Amino acid sequence: MACENTTDYDYRFVDSDTGLQDAISEIKQKIAERIALLAVDCEGNSLSREGALTIITAATEEKVYIFDVQKLGQATFSSGLGEILEDESRKKLMFDCRQDSDALWHQFKVKLSGVLDVQLLEVIYRRENPSASTTNTAQSPSKDKRRGRDRNRRSQRTDEIERIYGFGRCIELYLQDEKLVKIKDKGKELLKEDDELWTKRPLTDELIQYCVVDTMAMFRLYNKMKDVNGGEQARLRVASDKYVDLYRGKTERSFDEYETNAYLPLDIIPDKGTLDFPAANTVCTCCHRQFPHEEFSKTQLRKGEQKCRVCKEIKRLEDIQQNRQDQWERNAREEEEYVYFPEGMSDYAWFWGYEPWENPNDRSYSWY
Numbered sequence: 001m002a003c004e005n006t007t008d009y010d011y012r013f014v015d016s017d018t019g020l021q022d023a024i025s026e027i028k029q030k031i032a033e034r035i036a037l038l039a040v041d042c043e044g045n046s047l048s049r050e051g052a053l054t055i056i057t058a059a060t061e062e063k064v065y066i067f068d069v070q071k072l073g074q075a076t077f078s079s080g081l082g083e084i085l086e087d088e089s090r091k092k093l094m095f096d097c098r099q100d101s102d103a104l105w106h107q108f109k110v111k112l113s114g115v116l117d118v119q120l121l122e123v124i125y126r127r128e129n130p131s132a133s134t135t136n137t138a139q140s141p142s143k144d145k146r147r148g149r150d151r152n153r154r155s156q157r158t159d160e161i162e163r164i165y166g167f168g169r170c171i172e173l174y175l176q177d178e179k180l181v182k183i184k185d186k187g188k189e190l191l192k193e194d195d196e197l198w199t200k201r202p203l204t205d206e207l208i209q210y211c212v213v214d215t216m217a218m219f220r221l222y223n224k225m226k227d228v229n230g231g232e233q234a235r236l237r238v239a240s241d242k243y244v245d246l247y248r249g250k251t252e253r254s255f256d257e258y259e260t261n262a263y264l265p266l267d268i269i270p271d272k273g274t275l276d277f278p279a280a281n282t283v284c285t286c287c288h289r290q291f292p293h294e295e296f297s298k299t300q301l302r303k304g305e306q307k308c309r310v311c312k313e314i315k316r317l318e319d320i321q322q323n324r325q326d327q328w329e330r331n332a333r334e335e336e337e338y339v340y341f342p343e344g345m346s347d348y349a350w351f352w353g354y355e356p357w358e359n360p361n362d363r364s365y366s367w368y
């Protein structure tokens with residue numbers, strides 16, 4: 001398909017073998033000319049090792065390449081793109097690489113490496129600039145009144161769990177670009193109406209623009225945040241390496257709330273001034289990740305029900321949801337009894353379940 005320019009950016013949709021060869025040599029030439037970053041994003045239907053990966057977008061700051069993986073299959077990667085994705089020294093910007101990495105490895109044997117995850121960079125940036133995000137939901141540590149011995153135990157530091165933000169939210173918060181938000185919202189709206197949209201061809205113009213916006217916004221977010229605290233690239237690299245393997249490295253995936261939720265998993269971003277994590281030897285019974293022993297409360301350890309702080313929060317939210325549901329059902333039942341109370345029914349019937357003339361023991365009212 002020809003080069004087109006529907007947004008401010010140049011893009012190319014690649015769905016033929018010759019197009020593929022051209023695109024890969026163009027990308028290789030661009031990255032050989034200078035040390036350039038790539039932005040990478042996968043799309044599909046329930047993207048993961050199990051759902052379909054139908055589109056992969058790889059972009060330089062000048063041009064966006066959208067590859068039709070559904071049509072080209074494994075050739076998309078054997079053309080040279082796989083090599084670029086696996087090259088540790090070729091840095092790739094991604095936004096939440098977890099599902100993309102899981103799908104690429106388990107379906108195409110492409111082991112993604114050299115990722116700089118912008119979702120994690122945003123967390124680092126937010127910690128340093130709390131005012132940057134007006135809707136910061138993380139509680140301030142100063143609010144915590146607990147002090148002393150227990151406060152040092154990891155399991156007590158429940159105020160330290162953090163939310164991760166979606167891409168759309170980051171664009172709104174940090175780029176304040178109406179046009180990007182509009183394109184993103186339109187795409188989301190269409191995908192809500194039809195979740196098979198990434199598998200349909202030809203790919204609609206709205207979705208093409210969505211791909212373009214996703215990769216271009218990654219460059220803009222990265223450029224805005226990369227110099228946080230005088231440069232945190234090393235810490236971001238370590239964090240992204242861990243993130244890229246979080247789902248991919250699992251023997252089995254649960255696809256439940258403990259696995260996919262809106263919190264930053266623990267021990268993904270190393271503590272400030274460090275590049276590693278505390279030794280982990282005890283498994284969380286919900287997310288099945290290993291943490292230091294002190295991550296868990298003594299009571300839970302004794303019962304063999306230990307949950308990490310993130311899983312504890314997920315469980316708490318689930319319980320609230322369940323209580324709400326129970327209450328709703330109780331209300332609905334009461335309402336139902338009220339609504340279906342037949343007009344003219346006597347108090348006698350309400351109490352006994354039948355009218356006096358319907359007395360099952362008194363056949364005199366019977367009409368047979």
Ligand SMILES: [Zn+2]
Binds near residue numbers: 307309
């Ligand atoms: Zn857990």
